[in-house]
Amino acid sequence: MNIGVIGAGVMGMGVAQSLAQSGHEVTLIDIAEEILNSAKKKIHNNVRFHALFNKDFNKTADEVLSLITTTTNYSELSDADFIIENVPEDWDIKKSVYEKIIKISKGDCIFLVNTSCISITKIASLTDRPDRVFGVHFMNPVPVKKTVEGIKGYHTSDVTIRHTNDLLASMGKEIIVVNDYPGFVSNRISHLLMNEAAYVVQDQVADPAQVDDIFVKCYGHTMGPLATADLIGLDTVVNSLDILYDSYQDSKFRVCPLLRKMVDAGLHGRKSGQGFFEYETEEMFIK
Known part of the structure; x- marks a missing residue:
């Protein structure tokens, strides 16, 4: 094949x-x-x-x-x-x-x-x-x-x-x-989570490590929403949210200004070496 x-x-x-x-x-x-x-x-x-x-x-x-x-x-x-x-x-x-x-x-x-x-x-x-x-x-x-x-x-x-x-x-x-509907199940839900997590950081409620610790240590998630966004690529997250907003015309998908600012600054996550967290390598696997 x-x-x-x-x-x-x-x-x-x-x-x-x-x-x-x-x-x-x-x-x-x-x-x-x-x-x-x-x-x-x-x-x-x-x-x-x-x-x-x-x-x-x-x-x-x-x-x-x-x-x-x-x-x-x-x-x-x-x-x-x-x-x-x-x-x-x-x-x-x-x-x-x-x-x-x-x-x-x-x-x-x-x-x-x-x-x-x-x-x-x-x-x-x-x-x-x-x-x-x-x-x-x-x-x-x-x-x-x-x-x-x-x-x-x-x-x-x-x-x-x-x-x-x-x-x-x-x-x-x-x-x-x-x-088939835009975002399907995984991204229609997960991108809301990542976007709102960015709003929490933007509003200075908590820093990125605290946000992710709550999801990992309190909810038992393997990875927090902001580390997940870094892994996917913040530019990809923003593009996806824009598609969801255009598709549904629903304000809940409006991109957090901090996310868009980070993308404009070249902070795309793991692939650029810095997003909500800093990374030493571009390795795609997580220990």
């Missing part, structure tokens, strides 16, 4: 790594060789890091990378059975990607949309095969998360869901299938 992965950012790298660790051949595509070379180095480091905390994992970083081909050429996806799209939450960017892949992909290829908030039905309208478009919202860090959120568009077929379920099962993941 040949699987194409579009986008070599944090999510795309994680998806490609998780697929390769499961023995799948992957074609990873992005707009520049520099991005792809950086992605390969990070995947190499992340596989080694993953092995330290997973004693049953018996593949080397080189073995995993041998299954990942990188390219900037979309024509390399012409034989893909699945294409998993992970580009930023920007409608114009997504539209341009689907305009390309619909021309070169084979007719029975399934498009899996790894989006945070954009409607799967809306994305499917860009294609000539809406029945073969399915939302698969991987969680970060992808290689260690065992469950994904699946989003059934208006036209998504049961056959497409079944084939996708088989793929995910081969990766050691299960899927929870929900219906």
Whole structure:
């Protein structure tokens, strides 16, 4: 089985790594060789890091990378059975990607949309095969998360869901299938939490560490809302909230001014080295 992965950012790298660790051949595509070379180095480091905390994992970083081909050429996806799209939450960017892949992909290829908030039905309208478009919202860090959120568009077929379920099962993941409305379940709820946490910091009710300590130590969450926002990327959180606001026209999704200010200042979280917290590395795994 040949699987194409579009986008070599944090999510795309994680998806490609998780697929390769499961023995799948992957074609990873992005707009520049520099991005792809950086992605390969990070995947190499992340596989080694993953092995330290997973004693049953018996593949080397080189073995995993041998299954990942990188390219900037979309024509390399012409034989893909699945294409998993992970580009930023920007409608114009997504539209341009689907305009390309619909021309070169084979007719029975399934498009899996790894989006945070954009409607799967809306994305499917860009294609000539809406029945073969399915939302698969991987969680970060992808290689260690065992469950994904699946989003059934208006036209998504049961056959497409079944084939996708088989793929995910081969990766050691299960899927929870929900219906299609912007933000779905996970981000429609979680982004409200992260946004309100930012308001709490902006209003000087508490500092970021105190906010997250309450959720970790009092509620038993693995990670607080602000560390989660840093992991996702504050720029991605802001883009997603803007999509939710535009989609529902509901003021509850209005972006906290502090969040937007931080993004404007280049404080994007883990990937930039600083967000609500400071980070020494860009490692995507959490001990």
